[in-house]
Amino acid sequence: MRKILYITILILLFINCNNSDKSTGILKNETTIEYNDSGVSKKEQKEYELKSILGKWAWQSEDKSQQFTIDFIKFSNDSVYAKYCSVYNNGAKLDCDFDETIINIRGVIENEKKLKVKFNSFFNAKNGLAEIIITENKELKWKIIDSPKGEFYAPSECILKPKVLLKVTGDNRVNLPFDFEEKNKLANSEKKKYLELYPQIMGDKLFQIKKIISENTEDNPDEIYQINNGNLGFDSFIYCTYGDSDSQTLINVKNNKIIANEALGYAMPENKTYQSFVINKDLTINIYDIDYNSRLKKILEKYQIKQDGSIAKIK
Structure with missing residues (x-):
């Protein structure tokens, strides 16, 4: 009788534990979000940081003659896909393509703060290498590690901000006269x-x-x-x-x-x-x-x- 009671208690405890796991929303081995004794895991931090940079980021030179924009299109597993547009010398050179479906930046996620990417210019320069780092100020640092072979107009290094926060003068229209x-x-x-x-x-x-x-x-x-x-x-x-x-x-x-x-x-x-x-x-x-x-x-x-x-x- 005691043996039967003991087995019954074990079964009830096992069922209760399973239900507890389901109620917390943790699906082990099916999600990149994990919990541990230290609080938020590195995988969860990585996912949060990377989701926060999706969209367009921009840099502009002080004299406004140069502008550089990166549009982060998607993250898939440990890969990143994006495109840039670089305006040089007041538009005398446009290292851009207006087709939003074209991607010229591909790379891998090194950690929750850093991406390593390869890029091509729209002047057919190939296989440039750069790193993109999320700074403490929640800005992005772009730095070219190895320049592509050929003509390109991306800056060698700059700090990008979310495009909606980029400071502009009014609506950039000239008031008359x-x-x-x-x-x-x-x-x-x-x-x-x-x-x-x-x-x-x-x-x-x-x-x-x-x-x-x-x-x-x-x-x-x-x-x-x-x-x-x-x-x-x-x-x-x-x-x-x-x-x-x-x-x-x-x-x-x-x-x-x-x-x-x-x-x-x-x-x-x-x-x-x-x-x-x-x-x-x-x-x-x-x-x-x-x-x-x-x-x-x-x-x-x-x-x-x-x-x-x-x-x-x-x-």
Whole structure:
């Protein structure tokens, strides 16, 4: 009788232990989350840290001429998949691809704070090596260990922050009036004020607008500015190209298509005069002819940006 009672007690204890395990949600050998006497395990810490960096992280140089973005797409077992976009020299070089499905960073998880990755550039440079470290400030440190063979524009080392927290000036649109002569003077004399009043578009948006321009023209812009058109149903951009001759063009874009464009400025050193412009608060545009020597100017033409996005000449 005692033997039967003893066996019954053991069976009840065994069943109770199994139920206790189920009630805590711990499925042994089926999950990477484990518990031990020290509290949270290393595997659980690793999972938490890595989930926290999914998404886009960005770095920008102090003069805003360079920007580097990493988009962490997924973690699978001990592997990481991501892509970067690097904007160099105000967009003169774009080490990017606008197709969000393309991955150019692959690597392994070394520990809960560190990734080791291989990367290729979008200029066909191959097999670069880098490490990505989660800092104590919950930022990311990118450091190239071995440069890829070929052309690339990723920074050798930088600290990235979550993109939503990256400090920007307003909404990065230029408030009117947009005075091209004033812009040039500030760029040469008061750099800080110039950057505040005339911020250039950067990053993914720069790549997108350059792509739209290249599909419709043969121009390769050196600078692109978005003007504040009063939140009309389209976006307005001024793009500048520099070389043997300089030019500035206004485009209105809707649904990733150019719906109107107008040449605003033009300069050729051999000529006695050049064309410049001002876009006023009421969305009228004055185009001037300016003498190189005397700096005297006269109005050549006037235009109006219409509510529907068209650009009409004012007679």
